[in-house]
Amino acid sequence: MTTDKDIKPSFLEKNDDNKPFLIRRCTIKDLENVKEINEKELPEDYPFFFYKSILENFPEAFLVACKKQDPNYLLGYIMWRIERIPSKDSLRLINKGHLVSIAVVESYRRMGIASALLLKSMPEILKKNITEYVLEVRISNHQAVSLYQNFNFKTEGVKKKYYKDGENAYYMVNKIHNT
Ligand SMILES: CC(C)(COP(=O)(O)OP(=O)(O)OC[C@H]1O[C@@H](n2cnc3c(N)ncnc32)[C@H](O)[C@@H]1OP(=O)(O)O)[C@@H](O)C(=O)NCCC(=O)NCCS
Numbered sequence: 001m002t003t004d005k006d007i008k009p010s011f012l013e014k015n016d017d018n019k020p021f022l023i024r025r026c027t028i029k030d031l032e033n034v035k036e037i038n039e040k041e042l043p044e045d046y047p048f049f050f051y052k053s054i055l056e057n058f059p060e061a062f063l064v065a066c067k068k069q070d071p072n073y074l075l076g077y078i079m080w081r082i083e084r085i086p087s088k089d090s091l092r093l094i095n096k097g098h099l100v101s102i103a104v105v106e107s108y109r110r111m112g113i114a115s116a117l118l119l120k121s122m123p124e125i126l127k128k129n130i131t132e133y134v135l136e137v138r139i140s141n142h143q144a145v146s147l148y149q150n151f152n153f154k155t156e157g158v159k160k161k162y163y164k165d166g167e168n169a170y171y172m173v174n175k176i177h178n179t
Pocket residue numbers: 010041042102103104105108109110111112113114115116136137138141142143144146147148150
């Protein structure tokens with residue numbers, strides 16, 4: 001299982017009080033804003049009902065980062081879902097925690113916001129009895145790959161032409177060892 005020890009220590013040492021942002025749960029009122037950030041920061045966008053359905057089904061791990069001085073001013077978000085699929089070696093069904101999307105507003109990057117979002121959401125998704133965390137990331141997205149490596153994700157394969165524009169994705173996995 002990923003423990004605090006596996007995660008780059010610098011993220012744990014930073015004192016929350018010194019940060020200009022807060023991490024909190026997303027609410028329905030935030031969704032238009034989350035969608036706007038997604039549309040600005042990522043080439044993939046989703047219809048409103050998609051965000052709403054993720055929020056309704058997995059609210060514990062749908063988090064936003066906001067300005068400490070103004071909790072309605074969003075700086076980033078993260079959302080996960082649980083996928084129930086047959087395991088490779090038996091007929092039993094297993095749960096995977098799938099990182100659906102994460103993004104941080106450009107002018108607030110490199111301040112530890114994405115790391116804080118991962119750090120706070122991963123234990124929530126772990127409570128759903130998952131055997132691994134999984135995600136796809138564009139092979140050209142070095143920033144995100146480096147971020148995920150800090151959180152113990154390893155590249156398990158390449159999904160060819162995963163994105164609409166034809167770019168390949170790395171399939172990255174963080175296995176939980178005590179299952
Ligand atoms: C990827 C992204 C979420 C990182 O957000 P962030 O808040 O800047 O990340 P953090 O400040 O927590 O940085 C954590 C780590 O990410 C990596 N990273 C972030 N920005 C980086 C950059 N410009 N170059 C290299 N590595 C970078 C580093 O490993 C960094 O750790 P370090 O600061 O100790 O070197 C952000 O760049 C973003 O929103 N990108 C557009 C959306 C996107 O690509 N989402 C991922 C889709 S799969």
